[in-house]
Amino acid sequence: MYRSLLDAIRDAEAGGMTLSQVALKLESEDQGKSIESIRAHLARALEIMRGAIGDGMTGDLRSASGLVGGDAAKLRTGPDGPLANTPFRDILARALAVQEVNAAMGVIVAAPTAGGAGTLPAVLTGLGKSHGLSDEKLIDGLATAGLIGAVIAERASLSGAEGGCQAETGAGAAMAAGAATEMLGGSPTQVGHAVALTMQGMLGLVCDPLGGLVELPCVYRNATGAAIAMAGIEMAMAGITFAIPCDEVIDVMGEIGREMDVRYRETAGGGLAATPTGRKLAKERLYQIRRS
């Protein structure tokens, strides 16, 4: 796969292609597989994503520790806020739903990772519904998201233990923003700006889960990650450009991750995990897990 998103954008623009087309072409060459078989794999991923959203929306699931669960359903049926009856509120609910399923050891698609698995399916399927997009269009979106994630994996990291939350939900948000921008008709260049505009808003985000559990704040970070992705999509579609090229924004995410103190890299040694309440809850809940 490409190591540079700018190279992929250049190839796509030169060939009059979309980023999903150049990504599928290169993946097919790299892996010696037909484009149809790669699309079939992505179609299965889409199906699992929808299954997880459906399971999470019921509101019945609780995580092993009991710290999270049931909040996706609140966005569906709870009192209105300023985003009532918009695709935005639905997307937030979808992101929570996937992460609540994940925390309950349900089946999800790790895209890019399990801890950051909520944002991409939420934005893609949410916009798919609100804009009446076909499954083929959503599969294109997943291919573009895969390209963006592969570039982030090569240039920076997709691991919270290596790069903090910016490497997981940050990457997921950037992937979602780029994919959705293509699905909504944005050019490859606009996809690059959507990635940069989204990732700049996630830079520096630490990975600080209570007790090391992929629960709190991870579930909510996927929803706020989706919100930042929506901002990135909206700005890029409006023709806003970001002065720092997407590859350089990704590079700096990697650099910040490497410099980040180990307390902020999934070790539960800092951030929300180390607050007085965070420590108290983690102690109680881990005790409960050991007893169960």
Place this chain on the structure above:
Amino acid sequence: MVSLLDIIGPVMVGPSSSHTAGACRLGLLAKGLVGGTPQSALLELHGSFARTGEGHGTDKALVAGLLGFLPDDERIRTAIQIAEKEGLDYRFEKTSLSDSAHPNTVRMTLERGDLTAILVGCSLGAGRVLVTEIDGYPVEISGNFHTIALVAEDRKGSIARITRILADHDINIATLRLTRKQRGGDAFMVIECDDSPGEAVRDELRALEWVRWARRLDKVSGA
């Protein structure tokens, strides 16, 4: 080389691609080294695996891999109870490996019948794994291919003999790495194949009198 399908995937049981799915894959690779589910397993956890593994189900996932469960198998949730029923005697310890070790590293010491193996592997994120050491030999095994690991006397023509056997079975080699601790000492060979080598291949390799042992590690990831 990162595959697009590695990023949009794996389909897995939560909650963590590195601590659950990756750990499960490392268990699966280790299981191959002793030819099946081990009777005893010492699992030493380093770094973030040690600090936050419990809450991520790393213990369940490693044991699930040793039992042969894939990352999307919902039995991972109850793998510890299943292991106890099936007589897999496992023990977890926290350890501190070298500073250069990846934050999510495990060292597994396994026994099955008269076979023993020590494997060191790490989980790189997004479910990708890397085996870095087998029985003290440095290796790089991603699990993206069907892999053969073997130890042979360091002698001329050994690679030619081995690759001939693979060619005769119509198996294409993706990567081949040879390492040794010293000249004339044992050589450690890792062969990653595009096609799955059957037991016949393994047995032919084992039949070479200068091959000390040969094992197959199943492909556990990749498209």
